[in-house]
Amino acid sequence: MSATPVSLTTGADTGRGAPASADSSVVRSATSASAPALSLRGIEVELGGRTVLRDVDLDVHHGELLALVGPNGAGKTTLLRTAMRLQRARRGTVTGPTRLGYVPQRAEFAWDFPISVEDVVMSGRTGRLGLLRRPGTADWRVVRAALERVDLDALRTRTVGELSGGQRQRVLVARALALESSVLLLDEPFTGLDMPTQDLLTALFAELARDGLAVVMSTHDLVSALDASDRVALIDGGIAAVGRPEELRDPALWSRVFGIRAGHPLLRLLEAPAVHPVRAGIMPASGPESPA
Numbered sequence: 001m002s003a004t005p006v007s008l009t010t011g012a013d014t015g016r017g018a019p020a021s022a023d024s025s026v027v028r029s030a031t032s033a034s035a036p037a038l039s040l041r042g043i044e045v046e047l048g049g050r051t052v053l054r055d056v057d058l059d060v061h062h063g064e065l066l067a068l069v070g071p072n073g074a075g076k077t078t079l080l081r082t083a084m085r086l087q088r089a090r091r092g093t094v095t096g097p098t099r100l101g102y103v104p105q106r107a108e109f110a111w112d113f114p115i116s117v118e119d120v121v122m123s124g125r126t127g128r129l130g131l132l133r134r135p136g137t138a139d140w141r142v143v144r145a146a147l148e149r150v151d152l153d154a155l156r157t158r159t160v161g162e163l164s165g166g167q168r169q170r171v172l173v174a175r176a177l178a179l180e181s182s183v184l185l186l187d188e189p190f191t192g193l194d195m196p197t198q199d200l201l202t203a204l205f206a207e208l209a210r211d212g213l214a215v216v217m218s219t220h221d222l223v224s225a226l227d228a229s230d231r232v233a234l235i236d237g238g239i240a241a242v243g244r245p246e247e248l249r250d251p252a253l254w255s256r257v258f259g260i261r262a263g264h265p266l267l268r269l270l271e272a273p274a275v276h277p278v279r280a281g282i283m284p285a286s287g288p289e290s291p292a
């Protein structure tokens with residue numbers, strides 16, 4: 001998939017970092033000499049006999065929030081799974097920690113299982129503990145810190161089935177944080193959540209990035225992606241473009257990736273980025289988050 005002019009999918013794909021190699025030609029924002037937290041090079045993935053990702057070159061840096069956006073089936077989840085080495089790539093390399101914090105789509109978790117919030121968060125340490133070692137004081141300290149980080153400490157003894165959608169999402173974030181990885185991957189964290197809850201989570205993800213984590217989230221929420229992310233990658237079976245939100249305002253690019261027609265509300269939003277789409281009446285506000 002060929003990249004647009006704003007796309008820097010080589011070693012220069014550095015929203016915050018310096019070029020990864022001497023032949024990288026462009027640095028576009030605040031620089032840091034540190035190596036990327038996660039680096040994908042030349043990734044090609046085949047599923048069911050079909051190439052679903054090709055030519056993926058992407059660096060993610062400590063301290064940045066990167067959003068992956070793209071239509072259904074574009075390959076966002078596959079890209080996250082490949083970064084975690086859960087999905088084998090036919091070609092290419094993944095460089096970064098072997099254990100990555102991962103927040104799956106909320107629907108993938110068995111919320112009916114009678115287990116407490118803190119035990120779910122502790123289950124995030126299994127990768128460090130192994131299946132057999134019992135958690136010790138230090139492990140529980142990490143779990144408490146993760147719960148405090150997502151502001152759920154007061155609910156730690158509750159059964160997860162009692163929680164609202166937004167609280168459940170924060171449990172999954174705490175579980176991922178409990179692994180103490182430098183990389184946090186989030187798969188569509190906003191699905192089914194109302195606007196205030198989305199805003200709260202978006203702020204949390206941005207804060208976690210400010211804490212130094214490399215945070216990658218796939219999302220269909222283009223507003224959050226453009227509003228809160230340091231960089232956005234448009235995915236369409238590869239990386240169609242990646243850059244800071246203000247570098248990705250070309251309507252033709254979004255038309256091509258999302259297949260939307262001229263005059264679509266999204267394109268109007270891109271032309272008037274300061275206008276909040278709900279307040280402008282472009283997108284409906286959803287109702288209050290339903291209690292569990």
Ligand SMILES: Nc1ncnc2c1ncn2[C@@H]1O[C@H](COP(=O)(O)OP(=O)(O)OP(=O)(O)O)[C@@H](O)[C@H]1O
Nearest residue numbers: 047048052070071072073074075076077078079218
């Ligand atoms: N196990 C599988 N076997 C065959 N094809 C698959 C498999 N899993 C995913 N695919 C295909 O790979 C492509 C990429 O899927 P993926 O789930 O990564 O997309 P996505 O961008 O995350 O989509 P969505 O936004 O709908 O979650 C799709 O065409 C999908 O049908």
